[in-house]
Amino acid sequence: MNDTALVLTLAAAVAAGTPLALAALGELLTERAGVLNLGVEGMMLLGAVAAFLAADGSGSPAVGLLAGMLTGGALAAAHAFLSVTMRANQIVSGLALVIFGTGLSTFLGQPIEGRPLAARLGGAAVPVLADLPVVGRILFQQDLVVYATWVLALLVLGYLGRTRAGLSLRAVGESPATADAMGVRVAAVRYAHTIAGGLLAGAGGAYLILARVPSWAQAATTNGIGWIALALVVFASWRPLRVLAGAYLFGAALRANFALQAAGVRGVPAEVLAMLPYLLTIAVLVALSAGDLRRRVGAPAALGVPYVRDER
């Protein structure tokens, strides 16, 4: 029963959804501060290359993960500088991050292309829980990053709802002028959460290369996961636990070939299966804006708007 196709598919969905969840939780923090960072894909790619190089050099996947996070954070800091200090167009700045991250990662990744990584992140079954029927196979025979993602989602939830810093964060995202008047340092909060978003996007990219994909394959390593993460934040109406659930849902879509085979469907061309996650994401976004959800629940009111104190 543990090895039925459905169970295996669900386990794969959880694994495939994890990089998505990490990146989306990061973007959630960034957007809650009122900063829109479209550069997730670029941060993930560069994070993946950095993680490969660091893990390969040191022999430790943990060092790789750290390197990936720091790289993502550094790119996000550039976005924070452009959008907060330089008041640049955040959308174009995020796109620049994607293009720069894609270019630099392809540039630096050329020597490692197609090379398998020795220092990969191994699985770690949770004692006792892993032996549970079905649930154990799906949830508790994964790796440490998967479990850490659950903790992270809970931490973000608690941070947003139950801490003073989380309150400041939400104030900055909803009404920076009010937050400013309350004595919250708007720019500092925006910098901190943009960089935090980058750290997590970098972690997502690192996790991809350390545990999910067989080797570095240029931009095809992430293949749009960063963009799906952006859509996921909207889909989850900026709530951390919904991000986690949504990530696993999209993870299942990313594993659609797996799932369809499990359901006994044959003869669907590989290219058509590969299109499914993107089409699904588009359909979800359109459906969200069509229904009563039009007045979005949860979108930070000041999202994407630079705050300039003396120009109000």
Add this chain to the structure above:
Amino acid sequence: MSGRPTGARRPRLERRSRVAPWLLVAVPAVSVAAALAVGAVALRLIGLDPLTVYREMLRSGFTTWFGFTDTLSSATPLILTGLAAAVAFRFHLYNVGAEGQLYVGAIAASGVALALGPDVPQAAAVVAVILAGMAGGMLWIAVPALTRAWLGTSEIITTLLLNYVALYLMRYLIFGSASFWRDPTSTNFPQGLRIPAAAEFPQYGTTRIHLGLLVAVIAAVLVHVALTRTRVGYELRVYGDSPAAARYAGISVRRAVLVALLASGALAGLAGAGEIAGRARQLDPQGLALGLGYAGIIVAALARYNPLSVMLVAVLLGGIRNAGTALQSLPGARVPIAISTMLEGALLLFTLGGELFVRYRLRTGRSPQPAAGPAEASAGAPAPGVPASPAEPPPASAPGPAPASRSEQP
């Protein structure tokens, strides 16, 4: 209460009453220099001498006749994708799907060329190919454009994700099925069927410059005229400055959104048609996926969304791309071809940063009024020229359903 320095000497930013013309040249120039500096660091990282590489790039991209004609050929699709980005981004409509629209334009153009066959007069075939490319691009942006106009769905993510769908569609037609586009005799490595000679864009002499360059230049001039001299261009400019003002002026916002996005898609599709008829001559999934659509965003941003400047910037970027390819044959060192993409991305980042200095000036002296209380809070200071600036309003689009400011009114 937060212990911020309140002295009047703190450097502060002041909006310029009008854009200083010299800055429009200086900022891009400094951005290029800064991007090259970042590139130099990356080249050092992988053990190459930046000066040698840059000298070679200059030579192979700009200072030799052969190199320069190749640069113009590389610039041809970039002019069109740059225009595609410019007509949308300028009005805060972010079509990031030019890449996919280019692919579908290429699919449509090659499909029509193949369907017409070799017996059609060249003029007719070329016009048909051009129209097919534009139609393909418009088709691919139709869903994002319609949902943006009617439902307020953010066009950013929908257009972007369709790039992946278009890429897989193109791969399916050549690698995944025995389609109309695939050469039936190519059994070992599947490839596209060559389009008939009648549908090809003529080339000039022995260079790689083809009719597409002329088409692109005409398109740039037409877009410029349309934006500055026509009613729809006027409506778009009002909409771009303030959607609310456009609504109060009785301008159909839906129509403005649709026109800008569909034009953007058509231009990207046209770029795809040019790549088919002028360069690739067949539907070639690998050879078309060069990131031309994404590069168009950089071209447009560097050109400050001005259709005429797009042409100049496209030549600059075309040179960088062309040099990236030429560097592959540099003896000794292996320069990764991605150096072009990396330089392009860095260029865009620095240009964005530099944009601040076009719109604001840095004041380090005393502020005009003696500060009473927290200096920055005395907001009345920049009396000369707050409103006169033609600067854009802050970007209001967010992912997901449209920003409230654009969907409030019925």
